[in-house]
Amino acid sequence: MKTKSAYWITPLISIALxxxxxxxxxxxxxxxRDMALSGSRDSYVxxxxxxxxxxxxxDDNPLTKPGIELGRKLFYDPILSGDSTQSCSxxxxxxxxxxxxxxxxxxxxxxxxxxxxxxxxxxxxxxKYFWDGRAVSLEEQAIGPVENPIEMHASWKNVVAKVxxxxxxxxxxxxxxxxxxxxxxxxxxxxxxxERTLLSMNSKYDRVVRGEDTFTEQELRGLNLFFTERADCFxxxxxxxxxxxxxxxxxxxxxxxxxxxxxxxxxxxxIGKFKxxxxxxxxxxxxxxxxxRFQTLEEVIDFYSEGLNNSSTIDPLMKNVKxxxxxxxxxxxxxxxxxxxxLNDTSFITNPAYSNPFExxx
Amino acid sequence: xxxxxxxIMKSKIKVSIGKCALLMFAILLFVGCKGNEEKTGIIINxxxxxxxxxxxxxxxxxxxxxxxxxxxxxLKYYLSDIALEDEHGNxxxxxxxxxxxxxxxxxxxxxxxxxxxxxxxKLSFVFGLDxxxxxxxxxxxxxxxxRMEWPVPGEKGYHYMKFEGKYDSLNTGVMKNxxxxxxxxxxxxxYVHISLDLPKIKAGKPQFKITLDMDLDKIIHGPNNYDFAMxxxxxxxxxxxxxILKQNMQNVFTIKxxxx
Numbered sequence: 357m358k359t360k361s362a363y364w365i366t367p368l369i370s371i372a373l374x375x376x377x378x379x380x381x382x383x384x385x386x387x388x389r390d391m392a393l394s395g396s397r398d399s400y401v402x403x404x405x406x407x408x409x410x411x412x413x414x415d416d417n418p419l420t421k422p423g424i425e426l427g428r429k430l431f432y433d434p435i436l437s438g439d440s441t442q443s444c445s446x447x448x449x450x451x452x453x454x455x456x457x458x459x460x461x462x463x464x465x466x467x468x469x470x471x472x473x474x475x476x477x478x479x480x481x482x483x484k485y486f487w488d489g490r491a492v493s494l495e496e497q498a499i500g501p502v503e504n505p506i507e508m509h510a511s512w513k514n515v516v517a518k519v520x521x522x523x524x525x526x527x528x529x530x531x532x533x534x535x536x537x538x539x540x541x542x543x544x545x546x547x548x549x550x551e552r553t554l555l556s557m558n559s560k561y562d563r564v565v566r567g568e569d570t571f572t573e574q575e576l577r578g579l580n581l582f583f584t585e586r587a588d589c590f591x592x593x594x595x596x597x598x599x600x601x602x603x604x605x606x607x608x609x610x611x612x613x614x615x616x617x618x619x620x621x622x623x624x625x626x627i628g629k630f631k632x633x634x635x636x637x638x639x640x641x642x643x644x645x646x647x648x649r650f651q652t653l654e655e656v657i658d659f660y661s662e663g664l665n666n667s668s669t670i671d672p673l674m675k676n677v678k679x680x681x682x683x684x685x686x687x688x689x690x691x692x693x694x695x696x697x698x699l700n701d702t703s704f705i706t707n708p709a710y711s712n713p714f715e716x717x718x
Numbered sequence: 719x720x721x722x723x724x725x726i727m728k729s730k731i732k733v734s735i736g737k738c739a740l741l742m743f744a745i746l747l748f749v750g751c752k753g754n755e756e757k758t759g760i761i762i763n764x765x766x767x768x769x770x771x772x773x774x775x776x777x778x779x780x781x782x783x784x785x786x787x788x789x790x791x792x793l794k795y796y797l798s799d800i801a802l803e804d805e806h807g808n809x810x811x812x813x814x815x816x817x818x819x820x821x822x823x824x825x826x827x828x829x830x831x832x833x834x835x836x837x838x839x840k841l842s843f844v845f846g847l848d849x850x851x852x853x854x855x856x857x858x859x860x861x862x863x864x865r866m867e868w869p870v871p872g873e874k875g876y877h878y879m880k881f882e883g884k885y886d887s888l889n890t891g892v893m894k895n896x897x898x899x900x901x902x903x904x905x906x907x908x909y910v911h912i913s914l915d916l917p918k919i920k921a922g923k924p925q926f927k928i929t930l931d932m933d934l935d936k937i938i939h940g941p942n943n944y945d946f947a948m949x950x951x952x953x954x955x956x957x958x959x960x961x962i963l964k965q966n967m968q969n970v971f972t973i974k975x976x977x978x
Contacts, residue, residue: 410859483861579871580871583870584871584955585952585955595864595865596864601861601865602865668893671895672791672792672897677895
């Protein structure tokens with residue numbers, strides 16, 4: 357025999373369950389609709405492991421497979437230079453972690469640039485580009501070198517016309533952007549898409565973080581130096597990206613000839629400040645500093661240990677400048693270099709997906 | 719167990735389900751009623767001063783009682799568990815953790831969404847991060863939080879504060895750098911609970927704005943005199959320096975103004 361309350365409670369529970377079911381279905385419908393609006397079969401997802409922050413992607417340039425493949429071709433194609441001899445990859449070579457082994461890269465007219473080519477590693481997270489941060493997006497950065505007289509020495513008008521006339525590109529633009537009409541903006545967008553895929557996260561350090569490997573005793577000693585104020589590397593080169601992505605005068609010169617960030621901002625307090633580079637893949641990216649003045653890691657460590665120069669704009673983080681640096685012992689220096697070498701990622705410089713598509717089509 | 723006992727048990731289960739459903743209904747009704755309480759926007763604004771005058775970054779040398787003068791270059795810090803307490807003692811959590819940065823104005827004026835339109839008597843927060851947040855991965859994995867990492871092996875978490883600048887050592891013209899980086903060290907947590915009284919006024923509509931003032935002079939002097947020269951420039955592992963700053967942080971924040 358049912359109690360009175362049981363008679364009306366049963367329908368009540370049914371209504372409640374039905375409501376939950378309807379709510380759940382409604383949510384799923386909404387999610388599916390959002391996916392349909394934002395995704396496509398050509399969309400591309402950057403796979404990063406959980407220590408890396410979410411990749412900031414611009415709303416107006418989502419990653420797509422055709423866009424990345426187009427960008428890869430444009431990155432390696434000398435068609436972007438005035439006489440069609442110079443490509444992005446002329447100064448940003450995969451085997452050098454997309455930097456250049458030369459202290460100053462030579463441009464189209466065989467003239468040296470004024471700074472060492474920066475590496476392109478995990479650039480998807482960077483908020484500013486060039487050593488002085490004058491570009492605030494990869495799309496903006498990609499536009500700069502084409503008309504730089506020392507670099508590609510071309511005009512965008514001519515470059516766009518050449519790309520438009522080519523046999524391969526209009527159809528690739530059609531696939532990537534839904535139009536075969538080539539523009540400067542779309543060229544930059546495609547190159548930016550390719551550059552965002554240049555991820556390095558398979559070094560020994562990464563493997564240890566993921567629990568797949570272990571450090572040696574020496575590497576551990578180096579890690580302890582790196583991540584404490586003894587060597588004090590981490591304040592500028594900390595976190596999983598190994599750069600704070602900020603600008604500092606690290607004491608290279610008493611009177612910097614290249615004033616760095618000041619050239620862009622015009623502020624005297626920015627004299628001698630340059631963007632902090634990542635320390636990933638150091639073994640492949642010599643020479644070091646914005647002007648490539650140091651050929652070896654040993655020279656770099658000696659500089660931070662004993663060679664700092666004071667100036668009015670030296671960064672407050674260079675707290676041992678009065679002593680010339682952090683004064684590491686010979687053993688400490690060796691330990692530190694041992695740890696730094698755990699940041700090298702051979703798979704990054706050999707990844708076929710990042711290589712020249714005209715030589716290694718996938 | 720015979721059929722009669724099974725029947726009784728089934729009836730009891732049905733009655734129990736009924737009671738649960740009634741309870742859920744009551745809770746939903748209560749939540750629904752609470753949801754109807756009038757709400758208003760809340761804005762917290764942080765202003766910066768030194769001895770009552772507006773802070774000038776990288777422009778002005780400020781005196782210390784230890785005989786130095788100092789200039790401020792950068793200051794970033796976390797306030798966490800930011801909450802308002804109403805006149806009945808109910809707490810309204812505004813944010814789990816917020817990163818302030820004197821060089822990033824958007825970080826210093828921000829809204830926390832909607833709060834009940836009540837009279838509030840206290841604003842409380844933690845300077846720094848408690849154990850639940852100050853650990854590896856304790857905060858959302860953002861670039862800004864990652865830049866605040868406190869990566870010291872065995873003490874992983876986040877800096878509570880990065881206060882950086884330069885000081886003229888005993889006014890000799892010799893400029894040295896200082897880094898007042900606070901956080902957990904040597905099993906000392908070093909975060910600080912702070913509670914500021916509000917004048918028990920009812921929040922207004924459409925926005926209730928509270929402006930706080932952070933007096934940087936109090937970091938150096940209130941109540942302990944912090945001597946840059948005595949503690950050197952790197953204090954992350956120096957608990958004596960951390961303890962002085964922890965005590966001083968109690969007096970750094972005041973309510974500057976309230977706009978209903």
